[in-house]
Amino acid sequence: MAIPVDTFFLGPDGEGTLQARIQQMIAEGILSGRLKKGERLPSSRSLAAHLGVSRMTVTLAYADLQASDYLSARDRSGYYISANAPEPPRFASRPAGEDRIDWSRALGRRFTGGATPDRPLNWADYPYPFLYGQTDPKLFDHANWRHCALRALGTRDFHAQATDYYDQDDPKLIEFITRHTLPRRGILAEPDEILVTMGAQNALWLTAQVLLTQRRTAVVEDPCYHGLRDILTQSRCHTAAVPVDARGLPPDLLPDHADVIFTTPSHQCPTNATMPMARRRALLASARDMDALIVEDDYEFEMAFLNAPSPSLKSLDRDGRVIYVGSFSKSIFPGLRLGYLVGPRPFIREARALRASVLRHPPGLMQRTAAYFLSLGHYDSLIRRMSRAYAERRRVMEAALAQHGLTVAGRGVHGGSSIWMRAPEDVDMGAVADALRGQGVLIEPGASFFHGAAPPRNYYRLAYSSIPPGRINAGIALIAAALQECG
Amino acid sequence: MAIPVDTFFLGPDGEGTLQARIQQMIAEGILSGRLKKGERLPSSRSLAAHLGVSRMTVTLAYADLQASDYLSARDRSGYYISANAPEPPRFASRPAGEDRIDWSRALGRRFTGGATPDRPLNWADYPYPFLYGQTDPKLFDHANWRHCALRALGTRDFHAQATDYYDQDDPKLIEFITRHTLPRRGILAEPDEILVTMGAQNALWLTAQVLLTQRRTAVVEDPCYHGLRDILTQSRCHTAAVPVDARGLPPDLLPDHADVIFTTPSHQCPTNATMPMARRRALLASARDMDALIVEDDYEFEMAFLNAPSPSLKSLDRDGRVIYVGSFSKSIFPGLRLGYLVGPRPFIREARALRASVLRHPPGLMQRTAAYFLSLGHYDSLIRRMSRAYAERRRVMEAALAQHGLTVAGRGVHGGSSIWMRAPEDVDMGAVADALRGQGVLIEPGASFFHGAAPPRNYYRLAYSSIPPGRINAGIALIAAALQECG
Structure with missing residues (x-):
């Protein structure tokens, strides 16, 4: 070249x-x-x-x-x-004077130091990836995805791909979400009550910016998604962490006052608990009593292969106090970065203005490709295929966990893609995870999900979304052996 | 169905x-x-x-x-x-109780109300779109873009498309930016000094969050990109607006103290002024004297068809005080949402952590497709084709403006894609733009670019990036006629 x-x-x-x-x-x-x-x-x-x-x-x-x-x-x-030219040094020399800036002073705010755990980008090279949230290429429908992308790349769709939508979204994707996705969760919404986001992560972030300030209080589940806790820490609001039980967030443990309650009723993250209907109604009633809003993160509702999913909290809401977060990144693949927010117009309006200022809009090609993939029925087929595969893996997991005597702390009644695990109390799963990584086993230590300065260190999450079923037993055996060594 | x-x-x-x-x-x-x-x-x-x-x-x-x-x-x-089923009402009835929430209280922060002007999404349907920042499908290299996307969609690249990069980016895109894009601007950077962003908009936003607080002062050019002013308003920092002249931002008009100076030396936005080398050095010296950082928005540097572009400010910087913003969204298309930040490691580290919390990363498919398009040389060919077309349109524009007696307030010495225009002082170009829209002419009124409560209303921007050369004269004639009517 x-x-x-x-x-x-x-x-x-x-x-x-x-x-x-x-x-x-x-x-x-x-x-x-x-x-x-x-x-x-x-x-x-x-x-x-x-x-x-x-x-x-x-x-x-x-x-x-x-x-x-x-x-x-x-x-x-x-x-x-020349082939004989000198080798570049492994660490290139810096241009002079780069450190004339006192960065400890120049940085107005810090964003590093969050709880997000260290995860290897080359997870697919590990033989036993019990890693959450990545996609198994063997389950994916490559041919139809490519077909939909090609259609979105066509000259006829050039405007959808190329245009600056400013603060708007691809109308085809919005229409599909309105007419097909949300009705499955019992939700009726108009297009201007929906905002496409860069995954659920972006939806949670936008919501926190619009609703919370330093004078407001957010309730989070304990344990909860560490990314949400980082978002709230950065927003500097007060945070009340409420311990979840086997049925998710208990309304009677809520503080007397809160402005926003973040919850994951379908599959509590990370325990997988599903909130029963009676508790959902009680949670709505409590929120009404304290005039709080509820943010329902309904990630992974599609992964319901054991039972039909329960109606969403938002479908039970008669006050307009529930803001709903959905995602296609879990079910298609996380690199897609597509999710959505559904909420009352005054809220969506502000979230939309903020999104425009932060990033304008998720790329048109991703929106249009997803719209085709959804509307041509490929998405539903994919979910069915994934559900069948996950159901099998879940069976193999349960059998392996029983065989090797590991303790389950929480599993989804509808399905999900992971199992929440507990080791003996004195075991530090962070250290165990590090040791296992050397043996080709990736697990997720649980400490980062917990609130507070001294989180329990003996929990961990085992996902079955990326690991082939034939490798599950051997992987669990390695985990059991590593735990034995600590015991 | x-x-x-x-x-x-x-x-x-x-x-x-x-x-x-x-x-x-x-x-x-x-x-x-x-x-x-x-x-x-x-x-x-x-x-x-x-x-x-x-x-x-x-x-x-x-x-x-x-x-x-x-x-x-x-x-x-x-x-x-049934074909005889009742028609849905044009405005669907709302579920009861949606307004039980007092949204004036429930919203913690407002993000609406920015200066971003109203622009029609269907601009391509207008015969005379003198609209800035959209893409002309006739100039675009559809075949090779599709070819690159297809390659990125292949099974072999599935990981790049599907994986959750967490806070990282596609290494192929980063490598190309490091080795080929930045050297053209005289910039030597290592991969960990580069962050891919959702367009220049996102790069500016991230930068403002990391560097500015309520106690800090930002300098902006007056006039400047309205999106930047909205970002700074939301960050609540102090803002000092410095009037630009025909050579861009004058260093001797800078306030005594500033923390961050935002500037567009290649093509001042919106006046198109290019900052001469001597002034660039003076600006760097002033920044050093007050220990300020500089954010150089080098959007559109590729559009240099009249002269070679000047070296970037960052290439002259020996202190590590310049943060560089680049974008592929202008040169490929804005719906791509790909730009990049180049800066010292302590800064990039914080911007990276913030980006991960806000949106994780720009979608893998967009990054990989762009990486192929760039590395296979299609990008350079596209820029050459666009440059030739823009040079022709620019000649036609200049001739039409002279013929119809319109006043140019600023034009790019290297090229660019727009001309900054001035109407007689008593003309409100907002009203003129509205009237012209009814005649199929889209122009951008200039008031939103100016700082302060009573901005001049007689400026406007005419872009030639989307309008076919054969329509330029007729469009300019309509603008001249509309101005005549106001006079």
């Missing part, structure tokens, strides 16, 4: 002759790793024209670099980065 | 017999517009199984709805929404 001529720039405050500066520019490119061995340099004519110097200057610079073995010449075809 | 059975849900607090509740459910579906005329209902057997009621109950409900002409029956193929 030839190196494009316009990637070359003479440093503005360079010293020495023009020829020396050109040589230095090329040598620095090699030493910084930007120019790789075997790549062809621009012709002396074109580089000279680009830099506004004489051709002879470039020719002399090239010849000098050849003499010092940075470049090699091949007849007629020009100069190449 | 058959209506999927699981879109039906019996309201939980329904009254009356089961049969009546089923009828009501279907009738409400029709009246709300969710069920459309001609759509087939599920078989009575499947609906009964889904709802957990006897088949006879459903059969009786269907028969009753047929009698009242909500449904029509066709032999063997079941029940359909």
Whole structure:
């Protein structure tokens, strides 16, 4: 590959002759790793024209670099980065003065330091990935997804892909959500009560910004999704953590006052508890009594392969106090980054304005491709296929857990994609997870889900969404052995 | 199309017999517009199984709805929404009690009310769209873009598309930006000094959150991009607006103290002024004196068809005080939502953590498709084609503006995609733009770019990125006529 001529720039405050500066520019490119061995340099004519110097200057610079073995010449075809050129250092040297800024002062706010655990990006290379929220490529419907994307990429749909929607969304996706997705959860909504988001994460974040301030109180479940806790910490609101039980969030443990209650009634995250109907009604009544809003994160409701899912909280809401969060990222794949918020107009209006300021809108191609995938029925088939596979894996998991004597702390009555586990009280699952990683086993330690400075460290989550059923038993055996060693 | 059975849900607090509740459910579906005329209902057997009621109950409900002409029956193929079914009201009735929430109290923060002007989503239907920032489908390289997307959609790249990158990005895109995009601007950066963003909008937003607080001061150019001003207003920092001249932001007009200076040296937004090298150095020196950071929004640097672009401010920076914002959304298309931030590690680390909390990462498919489009050279060809087309349109524009006697207030020396215009002082270009819209002409009134409560209303922006050259003269003639009428 030839190196494009316009990637070359003479440093503005360079010293020495023009020829020396050109040589230095090329040598620095090699030493910084930007120019790789075997790549062809621009012709002396074109580089000279680009830099506004004489051709002879470039020719002399090239010849000098050849003499010092940075470049090699091949007849007629020009100069190449030599195979003998010096290796770039593994850690490139920094331009001088980069640390003249006192960053401890220059940063107005910090966003690092959240509870989000360390997870390897190459999880698919591990033989036993009991990792939550990633997609199993073997279950995915590649052909139809590609087919839908191709249609969305067509000239006829160019506007949908290319246009700046400003604060709006693809009307086709909104229509499908309105007419087909939400009715399955018993929800009737108009298009202007729906906002497409960059996954459920973005929906929760937008909601927190619109509803919470430093003077307001949010209720979270304990344990709960660590990403939500980080969002609330950054919003600086007061947070009351309410311990969940086997039926999810208990309304009678709510504080006397709260402004917003975040809950996951379908599959409590991470315990998988499903809130029974009576408790849902009681929760709505409690919220009404304290005039609180409820944010219902209904992630993963599609994964209901054991029983039909219960109606959503929002479908029981007669006051307009429930804000509903849904996601396609779990069921299609997380790299999709598509979810949605459903709520009363005054709320959606503000969330929409904020989204426009933060990012405008989720990319048109993703919205249109998802709209086709949904409306052509491929989504439903995919969910059915995933449900069958998950049901089988769940059976294999349960059998393996029983066989190896591991303790289940929570499982979904409708399905879900993970099991919440408890080790003996003195075991630090963070350390166990680290040790298991070395053996090719990925599990999720549970401490980051808990509230407070001294969270229990003996919980963990085992997902079966990405691990092939044939590997489950061996993986569980390794986990059991690792726990044995700690005991 | 058959209506999927699981879109039906019996309201939980329904009254009356089961049969009546089923009828009501279907009738409400029709009246709300969710069920459309001609759509087939599920078989009575499947609906009964889904709802957990006897088949006879459903059969009786269907028969009753047929009698009242909500449904029509066709032999063997079941029940359909009747062509005579009542029309859904244009404004669906709201479920009772939706306004039990006092939203004026429930909203913690407001995000509506920004300066972003009203722009029609169907701009492509207007014959004279002098609209900024949208893409001309006639210039776009559909075939190669689709080819790259197809490659990114392939099974071999599934991980790149599907995975949850958490706070990371597609390494292929980062590598291309590092090795090819930034060197063209004279910038040497390591991968961990780069963050992919949802367009330049998202890059500016993230930057403001990390660097600004209520106690800090930001300098903005006056006029400047209205989206930036909205971002700063929401961040509640102090804002000092510095009037630009024909060479962009004048360093000697800077206030005595500022924490962050936002500037657009390549093409000042919206005046198109290009900052000369001497002023760039002076700006850097002023920033050093007051220990301020600089955010360089280098949008549209690719559109340099008249002259080679000047080196970026960041390439002149020896202190690490310049944060660089780039975008592919202008040059590929805005619906892409891909831009990037380049800055010192302590800054990028915080911006990365914030991005992960707000939205995780831009979708993998968009990142990988762009990476292929860039690395296969299609991007460079596209830029060359766009540059040729823009150069021609610019000539036609200049001629038409001269012919019709309109006043240019600012034009790019390197190129750009728009011309900044001034009408006589007493003309309100907001009103003129409204009137022109009725004649098929879209222009952008300039008031929203200005700082302060009483902005000048006689400026406007005319872009030539989307309008075919053959329509330019007629469009300018209409604008001239509209201005004549005001004069």
